[in-house]
Each structure stands twice: as C-alpha cells, then as structure tokens.
Amino acid sequence: MSASRKDDHVRLALAQHENDNANGVKPVEPPRPRSQFDDVHFVHHALAGTDRDRVCLRTRFATLDWPVPLYINAMTGGSPRTGEINRDLAIAAHETRLPIAGGSMSPYLRDPSTAGTFTPLRRHNPGGFVMANVNAGTDPEQARRAVALLDADALQIHVNAVQETVMPEGDRSFGSWPAGIERIAAAIDVPVIVKEVGFGLSGRTVSHLAELGVAVADVAGRGGTDFARIENGRRPHGEYAYLDGWGLSTPAALLDARGRGLPLLASGGVRHPLDAVRALALGAHAVGVSGGFLAILLDGGVNALVREITTWLDHLTSLMTLLGAHHPADLAGCDVRLTGSLREFCALHDID
Numbered sequence: 491m492s493a494s495r496k497d498d499h500v501r502l503a504l505a506q507h508e509n510d511n512a513n514g515v516k517p518v519e520p521p522r523p524r525s526q527f528d529d530v531h532f533v534h535h536a537l538a539g540t541d542r543d544r545v546c547l548r549t550r551f552a553t554l555d556w557p558v559p560l561y562i563n564a565m566t567g568g569s570p571r572t573g574e575i576n577r578d579l580a581i582a583a584h585e586t587r588l589p590i591a592g593g594s595m596s597p598y599l600r601d602p603s604t605a606g607t608f609t610p611l612r613r614h615n616p617g618g619f620v621m622a623n624v625n626a627g628t629d630p631e632q633a634r635r636a637v638a639l640l641d642a643d644a645l646q647i648h649v650n651a652v653q654e655t656v657m658p659e660g661d662r663s664f665g666s667w668p669a670g671i672e673r674i675a676a677a678i679d680v681p682v683i684v685k686e687v688g689f690g691l692s693g694r695t696v697s698h699l700a701e702l703g704v705a706v707a708d709v710a711g712r713g714g715t716d717f718a719r720i721e722n723g724r725r726p727h728g729e730y731a732y733l734d735g736w737g738l739s740t741p742a743a744l745l746d747a748r749g750r751g752l753p754l755l756a757s758g759g760v761r762h763p764l765d766a767v768r769a770l771a772l773g774a775h776a777v778g779v780s781g782g783f784l785a786i787l788l789d790g791g792v793n794a795l796v797r798e799i800t801t802w803l804d805h806l807t808s809l810m811t812l813l814g815a816h817h818p819a820d821l822a823g824c825d826v827r828l829t830g831s832l833r834e835f836c837a838l839h840d841i842d
C-alpha cells in the first residue's frame with residue numbers, strides 16, 4: 491500500500507506541475523499561474539546595484555551553514571521507482587552543492603527492506619547536506635534510526651494534518667504532535683526542522699515550535715504542489731474538492747511567521763529565481779523546491795535538472811547584484827512593496 495502510495499504521489503504531483511506548464515513556458519521564466527508571490531514587488535533603485543564578484547550565496551542560520559540558499563525539499567522513497575528518483579536527485583544535489591531532503595522515511599521505519607530506496611541520497615551525495623524526514627508521530631528511537639541510515643545532517647519533521655485528513659488511509663489523531671515533536675527535538679543530536687507540506691506555518695505555530703525546542707521552521711506554504719488535490723485525486727469521488735485554497739501561501743506564511751523566534755526556510759510554489767529572491771527578502775534564509783524540480787528531472791533527466799539548478803544559482807547571483815545584496819540575508823533590507831490579496835492579508839493580521 492505504502493509503496494504504491496509513494497508512486498501515486500509522484501504521478502499526481504507531476505500532473506499538477508505539467509498543468510502549471512501547459513503553456514510550454516520553461517519553469518525558469520515567469521509568468522505561470524498567478525501566485526501571491528506576484529504581490530511582492532521590489533522598488534527599483536537604479537543606483538542600488540553592487541559588483542557581481544562581491545556577491546556570495548552562502549547562508550548561515552541556527553547552527554547551519556549552507557553554500558547556497560536553495561535546497562531540494564522532501565519528496566520520496568519507499569518504492570523501487572522512487573529509489574531511482576532519490577538517486578537522481580542526489581546526483582543533482584551533489585553536482586550543484588544544494589542541500590537535499592529525502593521523503594518521509596515511514597516506509598523504512600515500517601519495513602527496513604526499503605532502506606535501499608533512501609540510501610542513494612547519501613551514497614551519491616557523500617559530502618552534501620542531507621536531511622532525513624519523519625512524521626510527528628515518530629518515536630525518538632525511530633527518528634534516530636532515520637537519521638543514522640542517511641548519516642543525516644538535520645532531521646525534518648513534517649506536519650501535514652490537511653493531507654492526512656483528505657488521504658483515504660490517513661491518520662485522524664493529531665493531538666499528540668506537539669509532545670511528539672518536543673520529544674524528538676530533545677533526543678536527537680542534529681538540528682530539527684519542522685515543515686508543512688504545502689499549507690503553510692502560521693506565526694502562532696512557529697512560536698509554538700520555538701517553545702518545543704525546534705531549531706528551524708520551513709513554512710512550506712500554499713501555491714505549488716497541492717496535497718489536498720493529490721489525496722482527493724486518490725479518492726473515487728473526490729469528496730474534498732471544497733478544500734481547494736486551504737492554508738497560507740508561502741509569502742503570507744513568511745510575513746506572519748517572521749520575528750516569532752525561529753529562523754525560517756521558505757518552500758511551496760517557488761516558481762523561479764525571482765520568487766526565491768522574494769522569499770529571501772521576506773525573511774527566509776533559504777528556499778526549497780520540490781515538484782518543479784521533480785517535473786524537470788522526470789522530463790529531461792539528471793542533466794536537465796543540473797542545468798536548471800545551475801541557471802537558478804546564476805540568476806540568484808544576478809538578482810542579488812541588481813538589488814545590491816552581498817549575502818542572502820542582505821535581501822531582507824530591500825525596499826519591497828506588497829499589493830493585492832497579500833497586502834489585504836497583512837492588513838487583516840496587523841502585519842507591518
């Protein structure tokens with residue numbers, strides 16, 4: 491069941507990203523479907539630029555030190571096909587120096603014979619920054635096993651109540667998650683990152699996570715891969731279609747969650763390097779991409795993904811040069827204006 495679910499997720503996520511690209515526009519180029527990222531505008535200051543050779547992509551937050559402010563976010567593992575995907579993602583991460591997270595390791599924790607579908611993340615990326623991924627109901631001993639299998643540098647815990655609710659075979663008990671997260675954070679000797687899976691972390695949630703001993707929060711907001719739609723697509727009658735649009739977009743989540751006691755990562759619906767720079771300007775320390783990179787990998791193979799990521803890193807450098815940011819953290823000082831529904835969101839929530 492679990493292996494076929496993992497294959498379903500890849501197939502259905504891919505269908506979403508193919509729809510997003512139905513006009514044949516290359517993913518690095520805007521525009522694609524309207525996103526709240528389009529409500530984030532840099533005021534153009536013609537003399538603000540710096541020299542390209544003074545720009546450094548390195549980003550430091552919590553105890554982490556990443557060579558680039560871009561990472562491949564959690565996706566898969568657990569079936570033979572997804573093991574091959576993990577191998578290819580790891581090769582791309584290795585060649586581009588991107589940190590990478592594996593998908594949920596629940597399949598491995600239930601059935602150790604699936605280990606070989608996750609281990610390529612480390613085998614093909616020996617010196618890279620690798621994150622293991624577990625759910626909030628995992629006990630600390632299992633979390634340690636997940637970290638050990640990948641010799642992981644950090645542990646992601648996903649909180650995905652919306653997905654579980656729509657998933658036909660999903661969990662229905664979420665009340666123990668805060669205590670579970672606290673137990674794992676206390677027991678694990680690598681930094682713990684808590685992430686959503688595309689519905690966003692609110693400011694209140696991030697404050698709560700800070701109290702639980704978490705090191706970093708990945709807001710993983712709405713706007714990209716939509717797990718309500720994916721799980722609804724696995725139901726014969728699609729009964730949960732009305733949940734479309736649930737959650738906080740990635741820019742809204744960043745605005746709500748900044749200053750709440752934890753360093754933030756941004757993922758969810760990051761379409762191109764300008765969205766990445768927008769997320770960094772709203773306070774993220776690095777930006778994650780999942781579905782968009784998966785679509786490129788499955789369409790064009792590892793070399794296409796390496797080319798794409800290389801282009802993103804090149805464009806990130808160009809945009810930082812244009813905006814006068816020597817380091818990703820400098821982008822937070824840029825002159826930014828919000829419009830449209832994102833501005834309305836800020837007014838409603840008293841966010842300056």
Ligand code: FNR
Nearest residue numbers: 503564565593594648687710714715758759780781
């Ligand atoms: C995911 N995502 C995910 N997240 C997680 O924490 N554990 C997981 O096992 C998975 N599995 C998974 C499978 C597939 C096929 C996709 C595309 C995504 C969610 C992912 O990490 C991210 O939070 C969201 O997908 C939003 O990012 P994008 O896809 O909009 O860039």
